[in-house]
Amino acid sequence: MDFELTKEQQMIVDTASKVGQDFGLEYWEAQDKAKSFPWECWQAICDTGLAAVLLPEENGGAGLGMLEMALIVEALAEGGAGSTLGQLFMINPIFGGVSIEQFGTEEMKAELLPKLANGELNFCMALTEPDSGSNTLDMKSFAKEDGDGWRLRGQKIWITGVSSAGKMLVVCRTRKLEDVEKPTQGISMFLIDTDRKGLSHTPIDKLGTHTLSASSVFFDDVRIEPHELIGTLHNGWRELLQVLNTERIVTTAGLIGAGKLATRLAVEYGNERKVFRNRPVTAYQGIQFPLAESHAELECARIMNLRAANLCDLNQPYGSEANMAKLVAARATMHAIERSMQTMGGMGYAREYHVERLWRDARLFKFAPVSEEMILNFIATHNLGMPKSY
Incomplete structure (x- = not known):
């Protein structure tokens, strides 16, 4: 590269x-x-x-x-x-x-x-369900054949951006779990209007990422037309994974940018803030070392993310790289933001210094769009050859 x-x-x-x-x-x-x-x-x-x-x-x-x-x-x-x-x-x-x-x-x-x-x-995508969480293959939302189309019933949760979207990518079962040989079978994707009759959503009050709503979504006999199928009927699982792996890359890029922003804010504040012998707080190693460590962590996450993106563009496998980059970036960014808050002391807790917003937003990405634990499961089985633990 x-x-x-x-x-x-x-x-x-x-x-x-x-x-x-x-x-x-x-x-x-x-x-x-x-x-x-x-x-x-x-x-x-x-x-x-x-x-x-x-x-x-x-x-x-x-x-x-x-x-x-x-x-x-x-x-x-x-x-x-x-x-x-x-x-x-x-x-x-x-x-x-x-x-x-x-x-x-x-x-x-x-x-x-x-x-x-x-x-x-x-746009938005409706994937996660209340009773399945990270176990996507256990989804219950079901689109039943109805003439040349389908009728969708079910519920999704933590769906980002529904209130600002005109189209929704819906992932659901078109064959029930008990009717397929493998749980990856019988899953399909559809692209439907968010104002469709029978589709409703309610907002979830949350800690951060306030500029994008999160909602519970309900499908009550929602009609889906034949032309709204995305990909292969009943065999959309692997196609979905291609969408989700690219999701990892943009999530990681946003985290890295946030971590770099927080570090910059800390350095700017610390260079001006003088205590003890009228020296800036950034002159002390107790402040310098944590910020320097965060910078190193962020750069490593960035290189792995760019490697994942490059492999994607070359049409080579990149799932491991995308997942590892997201894991490291989420941790590195939280380290960077918390160290930035610590550098600022009490002012890091004040809204006017912005770092508290960066913390509230970035905390989500320790468990979304894929949790640390699921990434570690992936690495253990796909990269290290360990038996599946769940």
Whole structure:
């Protein structure tokens, strides 16, 4: 892997950095307080072409790769948004863009991808269920055949961005678990309207990531049309995994940007804050070493994430790298933010210094979109050859 950015990649990073700074700390503080979707920022991201970096040129995109997307998310997050910026890319270019571009029909691509690129249409994905959690294969939501289409009944929980989305990628069973040989069989993906009759959702009051809603979603005999199938009927599990692995990359990029932002805020504050013999607190090793350690941890996570993105672009397996990068980044970012708060002392606890928001947002990603424990399960079995423990 060549670690030197091309001129085009550097230009993309510079553009993302400028947008990130234009919508800086004060903007995100206000959006967080209002619990409001960052429409202005997302539209600016779309207007500069950053949201469409993965999409084919014929559908309004740049035809580039996951490496460029990771660089974009990292730069935007570092500008002031923090880790929740990765969620904007998760719900739109990933849940919407990757699923449609890789598994959608030509008609679906022509109709929906340009709307994603220009900011006209937002997406979300309904996957997690109350009784299954990380055990996705035990999902109960079921789409029963109804003429040439289906009728969907069930419930999902912790679904991000429903209130701001026009389309929802729904993952459900089309064959019941007891009727298939393997639990990975009988799963399908559909792309439906969020205002569909029988579909309802209620918000979940939560600790952080306030700019994107989380909801419980209910499907009460929701009609799904034949053209709304994404991918292969009854065999959508492996196709879903391709979407979820790219989700890991943008999540990790957002975390790394947040960790770098928190470290910068700590250094800026510490260089100005003078105590004991009128020296800045950053002159003491007790402050220096934790921040330096966080910087090293973040850089290691970043390199692993860029490796995962590069392998993805080369059409090589990258699941292990994406999972390991997410594991390390979530820990490194929490270390960086908490060390930043410790550097600031009491002011790190104050809203006006922004670090508390970064902490509230980043804490989610220790267990979402995949928990540390499930990543360690994956590494143990896939990378180390240990027997399955669950």
